[in-house]
Amino acid sequence: MAERVGVYVCHCGSNIAGMVDVEEVARWAGANLKDVVVARDYKFMCSSLGQAMIEEDIKKEKLTRVVVGACSPHLHEKTFRRACQNAGMNPYLCQMTNLREHVSWVSVDRKLATEKAKALVSASVERVKRQAPLEPMYVKVNPATLVIGGGIAGLQATLELADAGYHVYLVEREPSIGGHMAQFDKTFPTLDCSACILTPKMSEVGQHENVTLLTYAEVEEVSGSVGNFKVKIRKKARSVIYQKCTGCGICSEKCPRKVVDDVFEAGMGTRKAIYTPFPQAVPRVPVIDRASCIWFERQKCGACKKLCPTDAIDFDQQDEVIEVEVGNIIAATGWKMFDCKRIPQYGYGRLANVYTSLEFERLCNAAGPTGGKIVLRDGKTEPKEVAIIHCVGSRDVKYNEHCSAICCMAALKFGHLVLEKTQAKVYSFYIDMRTNQKGYEEFYQRLLEEGMVFVRGKVAEVTDAARKPSEQGKLIVQFEDTLLGKQQRIPVDMVILMGALEPQADAKEFGLKLGISCSMAGWYTERHPKLDPVATMTDGVFVAGACQGAKDIPASVAQGAAAAARVQGMITKGKVMIEPIVASIDEESCSGCRICNTMCPYNAIEFDPEKEVSRVITALCKGCGTCVASCPAGVITGAHFNNDQIFAEIEGILWDAAASPHGNGSAAAKPQPTAASL
Amino acid sequence: MVTHQGHKHSSKFLAEVIANTPGGERMVHCLQCGSCGGSCPSGADMQYTPRALFAMINADRRDEVLSANTMWSCVSCYFCTTRCPQKVPITEIMYTLKRLAIRDGMAKGEDAPALAKTFTDLVEKYGRAYEVGIALFYLGLKKPMSALRAGPMGVSMFLRGRMAILPQKIRQVEQLQAIIKKAREIGGAA
């Protein structure tokens, strides 16, 4: 019996109709494509009216198949499948063809775009006729969640979930949670003390009955899929027995080895070889940095071990790999600071009194190396003039094209702190002031009143090469004041470089472990930039905070909470639908060669040693098709993507080239699949 | 609207400058940040900084741009080019503006075109640069006071064997001239 196909072409406002003659596509499909019994175009097919139209047609016209030519299936496949289901059709008999991302948005010629749209619609019609009804599968959702990263975004997500009664494994690579926020003195625009608002959250997480805190640990491997992930976590050897340590701090106090702390103190201060990064660290259990410990260097000293009142020091401790099972994962892996040495004309690393913004955060922090006194590298001289340079490594295609989003406000905060704590004059060198969140513009106004000097111009260079006596011994900032159109030089004592926020160096590699993708720059890609900002293309994996793009504390917290809410939704629902698009092996014809076993990236194929055949574990299969292509006997079939469907699609796309695309049974020249040669 | 390689430019002059500069299409990305104007060793002597010039090009103010002294102050140090956060080939654009200004007779009152002309005429004639020739035909005619002040230096150079009275000539100067002639015929746009 012939199928009865309905074709629906969406205008998407002017998104598609602006470049594709959608009326013509619909008319043509109705007039020319075999088995198409109804073909319509509509302004917004995804609207309730558009959906109702499809549902009505299914009932009235007794449609057995539906093709929707609209946007990406990522956006609306669910919508149209549901509409079909509402009208009593199996949802897998509905096929979407992408006339927006694949045609209108990437075309410049309306005539050609229209022709391409016709070809794609034809392909979908041919394919949909060969599709089979499929039944979705459901799996239970493990209520535990893995949160990766103990910065403010990860902490927020952890607390939201833990407070709601769900278990969270929080993994942090440093010895303490807290992230970058723990390094700051004040937060903009309200100037509340960063530690005062952060540390309560840290200790809450540390003590929460629903939180398993794994610091000094890294995620090594993730397997499984939404609802049921298995995660291997490497707990690096702390050399301190967690259960025995009381956090008294004697070990650090007595440790004779002092090293520069490049992480928490940003190189501005020191720590011991056995240390907690800062006094309010959570947990309070220290770690031994084996690279700088005297014991690990030459088996001498051992002061910490001798003096520990609870005998908690263990020099022989090994890394431990544990495995946990969770239903969902939230990546909150944060950002790293741009290496300011990459811009030599700003002198960082060569000129002593040029600072990065993170260094300056430590410098003005009351708990920092100078006790919050803003002084030059000599440790005593208060600067008389301070220059703050914006966009260092941001908005610069040689380094990072993006705007780092926080620097304008952080520069205003720095300006305020310098004006408050010193007699210095402060200059801000900006390209554009970006203060577009709640209370931010007001803060800018406040700094204008406080007398911070704003100069519009990207600084050309910072030099110690004096041209005249007044410049001797100073750092000279050279720039064009673009509002005056004049090149100028200003001698100052201190320069602060607002370095760009960059993706973590291992973001791409780590994304692969989680099965999520990155932008070219290395920021994790959200499912939809506006409408689904914390989900990813991988079900059950969410992102929060600056790992998704440069952002400030309020935005990071909002995302942490949003990701937790999404996870709670999954947990509350209890089960999750798995697409029935999986592979199956014809056991009768399987030779048991096991090639597919090793090819499967999801370990979803098992070997039955008794029958000597391979079998797909449906719950683990992601339908990627690797096994289908690898089977030398060609006996594996990928549901919804079988050869018949794919070849029909190809013939459909070549409707004007193929002699008889709709020939019944006369497809003698139909290409046959060749067994993949390995 | 003027189109260049699929881009729409509201400024005709911008399209013209882009069309005459290899890599010139980066100009549309200018953020007006001023790192060019801040970096330029001649920045203090310029009537308009390069950044200001780009704003004027965007505003289609062709005559003002081509009669500015900016490009003639350029020393081709390429600081602006390597520092530009948007990879605009600024030095090459200065060359383009010089060429357009000379071609359209807008470089009045500038000495640089005369120096360039004297220099290249001599190269075209002999195949090699000829410093004494430049001193005579450019400095001597155009800036006699400079020539006079430079006199003692010239003498010192001469005494140390650093100045040749007669030009050096290459053997196949006709070949060079044929190449130059052909290049001129083809016309020298990017």
Next chain:
Amino acid sequence: MKYAYYPGCSLEKNSAAYDVSVRAVADVLGIQLVEIDDWNCCGATEFFSQDELVACSVVARNLALVEPQLNQVVAPCAACYLNLKKVDQLMVEHPRMNAHINEALAAGGLKYQAGRVRVRHLLDVIVADIGEAAVRDKVVRPLSGLRVAPYYGCQWVRPMDGVDNPEYPMKMDELFKWLGAEVVDYPVKAHCCGGHMTQISEPQAFELIRRLLQNAVDYEADLILCMCPMCQLNMDGYQNRVNHFFGLNFNVPIVFFTQMLGVAFGLDFSKLGFGKELVAAKPVIQAKLGAA
């Protein structure tokens, strides 16, 4: 190692000291330089201000004349270096320019295959191809006690990528550390010497030269090392005029890096072109290193 050699016009007369010292140190280091037969002037910046295709074609003639069995050319002058490299790259990246330039070359019976010849500066050849061990091996008179300010100027480091840092080049610094000299961290080492501005606007040029000299004095350098004839001419030839103009009394010797390399290799001053500079270098060098 064998390279084509493009001396450029300046090295014929006004910077003959550079030419003789280049050849002398190349000889010591086993660098064989084969001068391009009948090369012509690269046109400096002057053709580019008038007609781009003419400018490129004039430069390309030299590339076309490089012997077919050689695929690298050494240019000691930074301006020549940039022009040769820029035109080659332009031809690689812009097929239309490539076609036009070759059409012009054809009028002289020549052709050039874009990208065939790699353009090098001698400094890069010495540091990268010869290397530290071989250079140190040849040092017989270490330059210890001599404070040198390495000056790179513009057109070797910019705008072409990849040879050294465009803002803060280090290759000459490295080389002179191998020779035992005290290398001054010279902040203006890649700033501009004024180029042809001495011919156009003396006040502007003199100020640029003054900054370089002043900075060398501030950093207590005994002399400035150059790698481009134009830089040497501006700082040395015009030093007296700069003094007059500003009422100053600089007396900073400006020498080519190859001359000092030759000194470290124990070559005779007379074979290295000393004495041609207007601000005498020999007394300072001898005072610091002892009579040679």
